Amino acid sequence: MSSASQQTPSVKPTTLFDHLLELRTRLLRAVLGIIVVFCSLAYFAQDIYQYLAQPLLATMPDGAQMIATDVASPFFAPFKLTIVLSVFIAMPYILYQIWSFVAPGLYRNEKKLVAPLMLGSTLLFYSGIAFAYFVVFPVVFAFFASVAPEGVVIATDISSYLDFVLKLFFAFGAAFEIPIAIVLMCWTGITTPDSLRQKRPYVAVGAFVLGMLLTPPDIISQSMLAIPMLLLFEVGVIIASLNHKDDDEEEPEEEVNP
Secondary structure: OHHHHOOOOOOOOOOHHHHHHHHHHHHHHHHHHHHHHHHHHHHHHHHHHHHHOHHHHOOOOOOOOOEOOOOOHHHHHHHHHHHHHHHHHOHHHHHHHHHHHHHHHOOHHHHHHHHHHHHHHHHHHHHHHHHHHHHHHHHHHHHHHHOOOOOOOOOOEHHHHHHHHHHHHHHHHHHOOHHHHHHHHHHOOOOOHHHHHHOHHHHHHHHHHHHHHHOOOOHHHHHHHHHHHHHHHHHHHHHHHHHHHHHHHHHHHHHHOO
16 A cells, blocks of 8 residues: 555646747747847947948949938948847857757657757858858959949949848858758658769759859859859768668667567
């Protein structure tokens, strides 16, 4: 009787309402992290925009300058840039909140793969942005300045410039996520590393087509996006192949165990 009475307390089952509360808490923490970063950067908004404009200003002819065609642009353009930058900087914390929410429902082997993928996706996205700013922008803006018709004064609007730059940031940041996408597709069984190797010619054509669509119409800037995409494709295939081999080695052991 004593052993029967000393039972372990039962674990309260988690309901959908509990998951929604947890999700709300994680989202609020992510938003709070963005607000904290934004408040830290708001004072330097003008300096941040000036730094972002350096690749364009360095290639503009002497006497040319950027303009603001809208009355509120001098305020809203740096403000918008600061918000986007705050999201970029807070991305590791945002991903940590996402990881904390989904981790309890993952198996051990899934946790071993998802955590490095989230860290790798963040680093690759930052690398894509840095590559666009330090390598692509000087070449692209120099091309634009060189093809301007004679007698045309280059005076770029600050809001238009910000929109253009953010589009390229997202384009290169997303393009640098190719290894992560390949690993996920192979992990979920959508494709295999061998199948991807057979599609290399199509991938090469697709990379240059995307380079043509996302960059100015010159072979240099197209290649500056297409070549990194091809290299990242090969890196993703190699990583997926290593993970695929590990899964194949573990399968026989799981079948033997009762």
